[in-house]
Amino acid sequence: MGELLDGIRLYGRLVAARVRAQLQYRTSFALDLAGNFFISFLDFAAILVIFSNVPQLGGWSVAEVALLYGMSNLAFALTDFAVGELDQFPQQIRDGTFDQVLIRPRGTLFQVVTGNFQLRRLGKALQALLILGYALTALPIEWTVDRLLVFALAVPAGTVIFCSVWVVAICIVFWAVDGREAANAFTYGGQFFTQFPINIYDRWLRRFLAYAVPLAFVAYFPALYVLHKSDPLGLPAWLGLLSPLVALAAAVAAGAVWGGAVRHYRSAGG
């Protein structure tokens, strides 16, 4: 328990140090934050352009898709904030600087993800919250205790699922250091995949990305539950309750994959 508290305290200090560093270049930071904020709006602009041509997509209205988008992108923004540093991780393998991580008395994954925090990534979270706010006011949701619970747990669960996917995906660089771009298919691909209703995808793509990689539990199933909407795919509503359990399983699996990958690590001799 003391170790956990110590870890949390260290995490806080590392975050604070990075934040102070990033606030040194204020103009650039402001532009960066604004950039992250607007890039997400252009992202959503694409969805609005789609809905300027059709009233609904795969049986989902614009407000319903906005709900999916808000939930998925809020989880994604938090993921990017928490483990976004994994993007830079392949460089550590290439340079051999991962050796230093291995000899320090902290978890390897902890050290890697705390390498750098980008405060500007929060611009994205802000935008996701705004879209979510729009969806919740536009949709006539009858809030009950269970729906509120599913909704409240969906974003943390989605964040854990995304984080797990990021960790597993980046492990490819332990085997093929140049293969990092393949991880994007699951990280940024996962972000793209989850902001649309999964019933518009072909069956094999759904089996792969929605169930095998459990991306349907980030936004789709919880959103169906909250909206009290029957699944166009005919799957039962209680799947929306499972997101936290799926997140837990994903985290355990990701931890195991990371551990196995680290054991496979051979230094480049940095």
Added chain:
Amino acid sequence: MIAALRADLEIARRGYARYAAYPVATLAGLFTNTLFGFMRGFVLLALFEQRSEIGGYDAAATLTYTWLTQALIATVFIWGWLDLAIRIRSGDIVTDLVRPIHPLRAALANDLGRSAYHAVFRGVPVLLVGALMFDLIAPAGPLEWFAFFVSAALAVVVSFAFRFLYNIPAFWLLDFRGIAVLAMILSSLFSGFVIPIAFFPDWLAAIAHATPFPAMVQIPIDIFVGAVRGPQIAVALAVQAAWAAGLLLLCRVCFALGVRRLVVQGG
């Protein structure tokens, strides 16, 4: 003149070789571009459950558009390019300045070599996967094929000039990421990379057409799927050529202004 062209060619070869040296990276990129091709394709296909055509694009043209954009990601280099900015910040740019070839020209030759590699190894395979899995449409005849290749090459030049341009603020700003991010956002939407410009509401399409961005993605694709045809093709190519020339000129001017500000600490 001949010597300069030979130097260009040699630099282009190096640009090609730099990327050819990492086949695993190419495979990984192919995997990602292909998976995104499927995802984006199904999203856009869902529109055609309710519509038979949108702005001249039917389902087949839209799918072709999707796979072409995926094939052009690496070729045109839609995502970030900060090579120049990094060289400016580190001071390495001085070695470029003492060389007998202008850094803009050298970087353009390098980028054309790079795009040749990406066209063959990141573009063609993605398009082949799309063509095997879906009924894509092909250009109407040899003339259209030829126009498409010319247009794609011009798209690379426009994209290069734009990327070079958003790297130049590094002469003034120590941390240049912000501007680069804004530039990437604008180009990905207004180039028609995310959604075809034909799907835009009129006012948004008008904004897009006032920018150089459609010349990077939308124009070659419009030629490929036949949304632009006949004499319009010549007009479209002229528009691209004008943007390429204008942006390169702007790069040249801004670069010269930046160099005047450049201070490199000893070494």
